[in-house]
Amino acid sequence: MSSPPSPFGARAVALRVLLDAEDGREYASDLLEKALEEDRVSALDRSLATALVYATIRHRGTLDRILDAFSKVETEKMEPWMRWILRLAACQLLFLEKIPAYAALDEAAEQAKRHRDLRAAGFATGVLRALQRAIVRIEADASPKAASAAPEEESEWRKSLGEALEERWPDLPHRRLVPIPGGRRAIFDRDLWPDPWQEPAGFAGQMLSHPVWLVRRWLAKFGAAAAVGAMEAGNGHPPMVIRVNALKATREKLVERLRGEKVEVDEKRLHVAHTGPVGRLESFKDGWFAVQDEAAQRVAPMVQAKAGELVADLCAAPGGKTAQLAEGGARVVAADSELGKVKGMGKSFERLGVKSHLALADAKQPPFGRVFDAVLVDVPCSNTGVLSRRVEARWRLRDRDLHVLARVQRRILDAAVAVTKPGGRVVYSTCSLEEEENETLVRAAIREGNGLTLEEELKILPGPEWTCGGYAARIRLMAR
Structure with a gap:
């Protein structure tokens, strides 16, 4: 006999997951999967809880700034349970189209009452009703789409954020605008964001819910229009x-x-x-x-693996790129450092009918000689190119982490070169948009290596055409 469904609704599950994930020790995605299994929620509540958790995390920066405009207490100074109750409810009011406003407000009041008392419920209701009254309209966004790639023309690179906003959302009050993924936008009755001409990174970070340090980098590296496009893509449901x-x-x-x-x-x-x-x-x-993902599918073909060649995928899990290589007839060794992931790849390859040799190995110290015709290393990275799928990455990452990651990535790339035959190829790839993990690292490896040549390079920025981005480079070893 099956167990009865959980008495906890989707919003209660979502709130518990978000609170448990706040300390950063566990990912919300893992906690959500565990909660949905333990609480035996209905299929409908499972879908809603998932949407609530991911949307609230994605839009956290935007939600906090909006809530601060209507609360006497800043969100960061609230108790965690109140902060997440308000974030969840505000997210439903703005970003989840099919949820009635009364349902979001009533449940927020009930949650606040359960955590504290009627006074807490009154505070939550007051903040949320003030926010709701300030929304002038929510409408379809028929404005031109943002650029999807870093522009080649110098004039486009130098374009200010203010100019890019005028092109993206012409004739709209940008400081009162909230873009909503899926082709909608909200207009408020007051300014919410800093002046985009005076504080471009602060404006874009708050309006598009990305850390200011990352926004500042992207504005400088990609230009304003492409940076806005990447941030919008990162907020979308891929x-x-x-x-x-x-x-x-x-x-x-x-x-x-x-x-x-x-x-x-x-x-x-x-x-x-x-x-x-x-x-x-x-x-x-x-x-x-x-x-x-489409961007990920572009990497394996860069290996140019031929039938019968011996190819290694040293950071193989979950195995998508390995399968691509094996489908063409290459003899592929799929290695990963975690036993559970190696076993998972085995099941996936069996389902796909893919033949591959599985290995439990550390990519920084692979237990192989110089035997491979080609090696692929899709290294652990910051994930800044796949923020739409890795919803927590933007809030966990710090700028100092990039240098730590780059040291590990360089060790893996050097190890890949060391197990590749003379004349062979190494393809290095990430899901990152950051130069420290990509172009700078690859060029340093080539400059400091012995007889290495850069043959091909690929960089994809997220945007209207690509929901996710990343980087890949093929390096050729000198033949003896």
């Missing part, structure tokens, strides 16, 4: 993107089968609209496709 398993299906046959399973699919880009667990689809169980 589509599920799939890749055809060439060993078992063609694009046409996969699309036909998915539609037979009542799954909406974009035939051109293979974006899938599926709200249930993908593992329940028969086409997935049969290994016809893998879930893999």
Whole structure:
């Protein structure tokens, strides 16, 4: 006999997860998965709790600034439970279109009452009603989309944030504007953000919910329009993107089968609209496709692996790039340092029909000789190119972390070169947009190495065309 459903609703589950994740010891995504399993919530509440947790974390910076405009107590000075109750409710009012305002406000009051008393409930209700009254309108956003790549023209690079905002949202009060992912925007009756001409990083960081130190870097490196595009992409809910398993299906046959399973699919880009667990689809169980972002799919082809070549993927988990390499007939060694991840890859490869040699190995010290024709290292990184999927990364990361990461990444790249045959290739990749982890590191390795040449380089910025971004470079070793 199955267990009864949980008495806890989606908002209660979301609040508990967000509170437990605040100290940073565990990821909210892991806590959410555990809570949904333990509380046995309904399918509807599972979907809502997931949306609440991820949206509230994504928009935390924006929500805090808005709440501060209507509260006598700054959010950072509130007790954690009150802070997250208000963030959750404000998130529903602004960013979750299908939730009635009364439901968000009533539940916030009840949560505050359960945590403290009627006075706390009154405080929460007062702040949220003031916020609600200040929203002039929420409407469709028909403005031109932001740029999706760093512009080549110097005039575009030098364009100020104020100018970029005028192009992105012409004739709108930018300091009163809240962009809402999915093509909507809210207009308030008062200024919320700093002056974009005087404090560009502060304005963009608050309006688009990114740390100011990161915004400052992106404005300087990519230009204002591309930086805004990357931040908007980081706030969006990314589509599920799939890749055809060439060993078992063609694009046409996969699309036909998915539609037979009542799954909406974009035939051109293979974006899938599926709200249930993908593992329940028969086409997935049969290994016809893998879930893999478009930017990530661009990396494995850069290895140029040929049938029969011996190729290593030294940071292989979860195995998507390994599968791509093996589908072309290469003999692939898939290595990772965590046993659980290695076992997970084994199950995935079995489903896909992929042949690969699994290895438990530290990428910084791989237990191999100079035997590989090519090596791929998709190194651990800051994840600044995939903030739409790694929703907590922006708030956990500090600028000093980039140098720590770069030292580890350089060790892995040097180790990859050391196990590659003369004349072979090494492809280095990250999900980061930061130069310390990408161009600067690769050029230093080539400059300090012996007979290394940069053959190809790829950098993708998130934006309207790419929901996620990253970097990859192919390095050629000198033949003897």
